[in-house]
Amino acid sequence: MAGFLSYFLPKDKVFYNLFEEASDNLQSISEKLIQVVHEPDYNKREVLIKEMHDIEHQNDDVTHRIFVELGRNFITPFDREDIHALASALDDIADYIFSAGKKINFYKIDPIQDQGIQKTAEAIGEAVIAVKQAVKELRNLKNTQKIIECVIKINSIENSADDIFDMSIERLFESDVDAKELIKRREIYQVMETATDKCEDAGNVIESIVVKFA
Amino acid sequence: MAGFLSYFLPKDKVFYNLFEEASDNLQSISEKLIQVVHEPDYNKREVLIKEMHDIEHQNDDVTHRIFVELGRNFITPFDREDIHALASALDDIADYIFSAGKKINFYKIDPIQDQGIQKTAEAIGEAVIAVKQAVKELRNLKNTQKIIECVIKINSIENSADDIFDMSIERLFESDVDAKELIKRREIYQVMETATDKCEDAGNVIESIVVKFA
């Protein structure tokens, strides 16, 4: 039986490694977004956004490898549906963070003038760090208290991001920007706010994994 | 064997109780929305929207308890994926209903002047009652005809809500409201229409549960 288990267990490790690789990517891409929203120069932002694109591509590849491993491995460290949901959530976070960066230059928005964009980028950065900590603890499910604290932190950051979003939208509609500018900024706020929603989704999956092992 | 089953069966009941609690919340929150859309006074609407927020929070808690029970219970009354999908759909319905109420005051829209908003709020109220009846019948899966009738009713209400939505959007674009007002009203119509879509999702899950037991 020990031999039987040792045959399978090393294959499990691949999931922990891939999830950690994905959450490292999330930290890198969110740090680039914070640089983008504080960079006054369009062309320097363009370089950063290109780097974000590369990270997002690397992350697509990690997600793809998780799905391939899920198809190949009969034995998995958590429920298959949880692995699928967590991989999808981490992939979505990267997609929305990249999309936020891309739209800033695409719509020729000056992020320096927009506190809502800057504050939300920082909230995304904090949420991503909490996601990364929770993912790291998955490898060793003994410290459930630590994981639950991360999940609570993610939810609290998501609530703040909602408040920043509401405040930004309210200001936008009260400002005298024309309709085109309003549509552009509103779309960027929405994409950024969705990035924090996806962090919350990741936190919810991690919580459900912890509950099953409790 | 009887002892074995009796050990597990009472734990099943928790799911019926939680689903009924969620659908009771849906009825309360949809009744508040109907009051909001007929209330001319901004401040009185604000009180109602605060009450909607409380119900939405209570419902988040019910959803969370369903997921925790799902993690804890090996034996469930229906397929785990159906329980997860139904809990998510009921949670989404409450979220979209609250969001509709919140956006009315947030965007300083006068709902009294907007028949599309009023009619959709009433359609949501009817759809929610049909969802509640279908959920109640789940406890006793013998009356499948009754459940199917509820599902058909939900779908029919969702179709009417689509028609009201199309009509409202058409009027909005033909009216002389400015772009900001148009964007605000369109968002409220969309959120309300999505609430009825989520009722349809709940109906579809309930139908799939019934089919498996037929």
Next chain:
Amino acid sequence: MAGFLSYFLPKDKVFYNLFEEASDNLQSISEKLIQVVHEPDYNKREVLIKEMHDIEHQNDDVTHRIFVELGRNFITPFDREDIHALASALDDIADYIFSAGKKINFYKIDPIQDQGIQKTAEAIGEAVIAVKQAVKELRNLKNTQKIIECVIKINSIENSADDIFDMSIERLFESDVDAKELIKRREIYQVMETATDKCEDAGNVIESIVVKFA
């Protein structure tokens, strides 16, 4: 054992038949959309959109039959979650294609003047043909190379559709159309682009089925 298997296998065929029926519907409805975007006459477009609506209804019925069979059959040719996800993706593709056609006349847009709409309709048509080929190969999972080629093609078409979308949105914001026209066209672009996203979703599910059988 052979007798046991032969009892179940014919019931499996129903899934292949239904998936092929769905992908035939997708080809028909995407061909109608291409006709719509090249038809200068509003009333002739109206006839085509009515035909699209009929196909979309037929496809709802196919999807519903897949879910019913999934509830009834204990033995399925692929994982139940993959059958569910593929059926949902094919259903979504039809919904978004119909929605694109419907919105063109609903918003009284002249598609002849809009190269972005025309090119995206053609991209959707190509993606749908690749989806159909991949679905057809599912019946005989031996030719995995062929299926993977289809999936790569779908992803490549989706990338082109993204580029057409970005270019169309950029032109739209730089043009002197008023805000109402901008909101309408942007919504049509988004719905069409989502149709190609849903083709990619279908391709991803098909890939995950292939990986499990490799």
